[in-house]
Amino acid sequence: MSSVRATEAMRCIDQHADLIRGIAHEVWNYAELALHETRSAQCLAGALQDKGFELEVGVADMPTAFVATWGSGRPVIGFLGEYDALAGVSQEALPYRQKRESGDAGHGCGHNLLGAGAFGAAIGLKRALEAAGLPGTVKYFGCPAEENLSGKAFMAREGVFDDCDACFDWHPDQINRPSVGTTLANNAANFVFHGCSAHAAADPHLGRSALDAVQLMNMGVEFLREHVSQGARVHYVITGGGQQPNVVPPRAKVWYLVRSVQRAEVDDLWERVLQCASGAAKMTDTTYEVDMLKAIYNVLPNGPMTDLLFDCFERVGPPEFGKEAREFARQIAENISAEQRESAFRGRQIPDELRDKLLCDVVLPRPPKEDEPRGSTDVGDVSWCCPTARLRVACQVIGTPGHSWQYAAQAGMEIGYAGMLTAAKVMAEAAFEVATDERLLDRIKGDFKERTGGRPFESALQPDQKPALHQFGAEQG
Ligand SMILES: [Zn+2]
Ligand SMILES: [Zn+2]
Incomplete structure (x- = not known):
């Protein structure tokens, strides 16, 4: 019928x-x-x-x-x-x-x-x-x-x-x-590093390069790659790396995407990626902020x-x-x-x-x-x-x-x-x-x-996290 x-x-x-x-x-x-x-x-x-x-x-x-x-x-x-x-x-x-x-x-x-x-x-x-x-x-x-x-x-x-x-x-x-x-669960965020600008030739000792921090974070993650579970994936793109080589970049930005089959594995891996960011900031005497974009199952x-x-x-x-x-x-x-x-x-x-x-x-x-x-x-x-x-x-x-x-x-x-x-x-x-x-x-x-298991859904997003309307807006640096 x-x-x-x-x-x-x-x-x-x-x-x-x-x-x-x-x-x-x-x-x-x-x-x-x-x-x-x-x-x-x-x-x-x-x-x-x-x-x-x-x-x-x-x-x-x-x-x-x-x-x-x-x-x-x-x-x-x-x-x-x-x-x-x-x-x-x-x-x-x-x-x-x-x-x-x-x-x-x-x-x-x-x-x-x-x-x-x-x-x-x-x-x-x-x-x-x-x-x-x-x-x-x-x-x-x-x-x-x-x-x-x-x-x-x-x-x-x-x-x-x-x-x-x-x-x-x-x-x-x-x-x-x-x-x-x-499919793969994942997290994504922008990591924004803040350093100190200086004339790259005259006063390099006064500069603290935010781009150095991005590169060291990425290097840390490259070494981390060998020690992750099967099927885990980490990708990044540098979306802001300075504007000219004769100025020490005071601000740099890298967009990360971290994936794994289980939500809990993403949580663990994410903590380790955060450690890479923190280590990179220490090495370069810079500061950073994490602009979370999403977290999914x-x-x-x-x-x-x-x-x-x-x-x-x-x-x-x-x-x-x-x-x-x-x-x-x-x-x-x-x-x-x-x-x-x-x-x-x-x-x-x-x-x-x-x-x-x-x-x-x-x-x-x-x-x-x-x-x-x-x-x-x-x-x-x-x-x-x-x-x-x-x-x-x-x-x-x-x-x-x-x-x-x-x-x-x-x-x-x-x-x-x-x-x-x-x-x-x-x-x-x-x-x-x-x-x-x-x-x-x-x-x-x-x-x-x-x-x-009859458990109600619990979002992986942070409670105060807003949709990232800015990510594809005018400000892309
Ligand atoms: Zn697609
Ligand atoms: Zn699609």
Whole structure:
């Protein structure tokens, strides 16, 4: 019975395919950075309002965070939307390198597709519930700053996800199946060192170099690297190192990101990174401050929800890549190295049967083992607040590097759009199952309770920590 009604959701998504594509393209064009996604958030929120959703804007002290709600009663089903871009990957929707004239940022992680696909799922579920005359609440979470600043962590701390019975997420990928496994928890901060300026040749003895402190901190961390747990990662970029070599830099700034599979391991590693900063300050007779940016959890999977996504993906089928998409794929594949392609096969557990394909046009079965945690997402925090599952849908040629111009190009044309529409359908189907099968929902909740031990979510953010609206603002030094 449910499959007939669920078709209602799929029909709705098909009917709105041009609208969903249009939203994805509009957000792709805006390509706005973390916590400055003003037009992108307005585009999605406006579209949801047009479809009868109630809006709450400026959630958790972030002007570009919003929640759109439709319906009433249980269950409460959430869809996670993202729309932030990345710096430095501006790219036209062309299969060769061509930076856009309009700016430096681009959708090199496909979050334009992510947000629009989640919109499709939300309106699809709404239609299916209406047609079936069933109760239920549909929530679209407009989550800013997934890259770098983790908007969901601040929303989770405010309890925004607490009343959800189940929350669905997806990400553009190179394969078609749900995610199985976890991600890396992480911390990020700016370390700002303060020294003393002096004429670099005439009075070097009067100077205390803040840049020296940054370099010594980095050296300390380089030696620390050998003594961290498997899978831990530490990255940094120097975002301020002085202005001219003949002046001892009085101020220098380094942005750190520290990751590990377990939240507790990040806490331990973070303490050791802080020691490197403190040691560097002592060695250089400088002072420093830590400007915390974020702290997030790894993803907590949900067994029954993941199984459900496998079933629904089978039923919906893979994305349909037309002639235009296939021709674009052929051309962009010339900009993907054999090593990148090989790495994708190993890292994503892609079966050898797909060796002769550029695009994954089949739904993959459950892989032999869990996915290696290769990156991080603030969906982690959501997954400790309510049962959450994640879908991956082919929106790029196999081997497309992450956070790249090749990725941004495909996110702005039919390869990405085909995958996005499929993602919307699979999530809407799965959500409708949850809304119509009480026993399934009991199993989902039981699995969640078992994995969390029934403990309430405790944010890893410092209690007084505010969203880092300044990080991509005017002041970048
Ligand atoms: Zn990303
Ligand atoms: Zn992403």
